[in-house]
Amino acid sequence: MFEWVWRHLPGPAPVRWLLVAVIVLVTVTFLFLVVFPWLTPRLPFTDVTIGAHAYVGYQQQGVLQ
């Protein structure tokens, strides 16, 4: 995969390294701003409230049941 990407990047080596850096930066930013915040509520270690997934349901119910 890395080899395939490298072959398809245009320009001489320095330009390709620059493009690699840009791709990595954009990917990491996307992960931190979109993917990880989306994933966090779905992971099993952020539940601190009582009521089964209370933080999802309480807004509809008004009060925890």
Added chain:
Amino acid sequence: MTARGARTTARWVGDILITLGVVVALLLVYQLWWTNVQAANAAASTRADLVAAWEPPATATPAASATPEPSASAAPEASTATEEPAAPQPVTAPAVGKPFALMYIPRLRDSVWGSPVVEGVGLDELAKGVGHYPGTAMPGQIGNFATAAHRATHGELFKDFDRLKKGDRVVVETKYGWYVYELDVDKIIAPTDTWVIDPVPGQPDAEPTEALITLTTCNPRWASTERWAWWGYLVEERTRDQGPPAELASKGG
């Protein structure tokens, strides 16, 4: 499949696995570091907004000086004995996501010290500070002032929850004064044990006669298979005029 084709396939699979490994490592960086950075910033700005909204203090002198807090060390011990028992004016619950109080726990002073208490216990609210279960009592009121906070990641205010002991104090500051609770009982419970935030915990139909506080968080720290709750009862309330309780002086420098 040719040997060359097999090698290419193996290389692709290997590259993808390496990439996934890097993504998991980044997820750890995000969870263990970045969420705490974000939560600390959110808590600081939430606290600043709240303190700004409290100015000028409801009954205090005109805002002539730059000191926002009443003087703390004006012999609170001597004054309490003779004064009429005074209670701060109660506060009402704001909209979900809005702060209304600050929490201080001397035992956990490295994390819970002037931490904003926000209405609601969703992830968005808990990302700003301590969450207040909507519908439960407000600070100092008869009933159960029920709260939750993260124990790991997202500010991890209750990261040292296991260090709490019977007799520890929890101070809740509102616009009009301070409420001091003393922790009494704790229990590890199931995530579905909603009775812990009842006005009288465990007695859903009982009429409350005492002002309680409940702290909840996850257990074990890095998982959410159980919950941990601490209960305390109100032992002291102080108006702005009376000044902050002695517990708040224990921060040191």
